[in-house]
Amino acid sequence: MEQKIRQIQLECIKILSVVDTICRKNHIYYSLCGGSVVGAHLYRKCLPWDDDVDLMMTRENYNRFLQVALDYLPEGYTMHNYQMTDDFQTPFTKIMNENTTVVQQDDTISGVFLDITVYDKIPLDYRFKWDVFLWKISQIVMIGKVQERGFKNIFRNLMLSTIIKDKRKYMKFFQKQVEKIGKKAKEYAYAELFGAFCNTKPYEPEIFENYTEIDFEGEKYMIVRDYVKYLETRYDRTDFREPKEKQVAPHYKYVDLSLPYEKYKETID
Incomplete structure (x- = not known):
């Protein structure tokens, strides 16, 4: 399974490169998110056991990305969210490789994807x-x-x-x-109101309003400048290494990186 995880990671990095190109051409800021930040911070690559890549954007950047992304996505890559598609399963955006198949633990079938979540301003009052x-x-x-x-x-x-x-x-x-x-809002924080989990945790504005680059998987990708502070806020700790029992791939129970997921669905109907 370790080899399969690495293959999934490499497919995710391909999607990341596509998103990075779109953002740079259109002056849109994004950042690695969650476990991808931990991986970049500790290893300069994906966490060895992590089977996805996550990004985050502020609402302003996120809306601009949604406006232009379809014009730049290569053939075989699609975008899924409630703003544009009826088949959305999450309150954020998935950029998906249609020519692959992954089956998640809840039996959701899709292609390999990269998640882009959005952080909104929330008033302090x-x-x-x-x-x-x-x-x-x-x-x-x-x-x-x-x-x-x-x-x-x-x-x-x-x-x-x-x-x-x-x-x-x-x-x-x-x-x-x-x-x-x-x-x-004159005084505000940022929060992931449209995230996968119930979370209104506030992040200081400075975290999401300053960006830099970090080496990740042999290339430079965008990241919030104070990404350590971001991690401390997100995880409520200063040590981001996981114990051995938590170093497991959480998402998939079936993977085929050479089969379009719509064709896979036909085999199980």
Whole structure:
């Protein structure tokens, strides 16, 4: 499996190079994100056990990227998000290699992908907390209905079947509100309101408003200048080395890097 992980990483690096080219041509700032920052910091490459590459952008850069990316993506690469496609599974963007197949632990089938998450401005003054309320609803929308009984869950499922049954429409509404609030904020932090996990942790503005480059997999890619402070904020610690028991690839249970995932789906229908 170790050899397979490295092959996945190399496919992810190809997507990273595509995104990097798009961003540099269009003066868009991005940064390595999460475990990719840890890998760059400790090894100048992917973590040996990590089977993906993640990026992050501020809302301004993210919106600009979405506006131009389709004009630059090579054949066989596609972009998936609620702004553009109906088949989205996450509240952020995936850039995908259509000519590969990966099956995740939850049986989701796709091509090898790179995630781009967005960080929005959130006011330091939470007297109203409208954005945080909408963020909580967004988590319910993305997770969907639950099987457990009880009044709260019955009410939740009813809401998902009626008022907020259009997941894509709600996410667009949520984004519009968050952007409006962020533009008005005089004092603010950044937060990953559209991330994969429930997280409104605030990051100091300086982290996301200054960039540099770092050696990563033999090339130079963009990263927030104070990436150590970013890691300390994200992980609430100063030692970013994982214990041996956590050095495992978390995502995939089947991989075929030579088979388009749509053809793989045909074999299991």
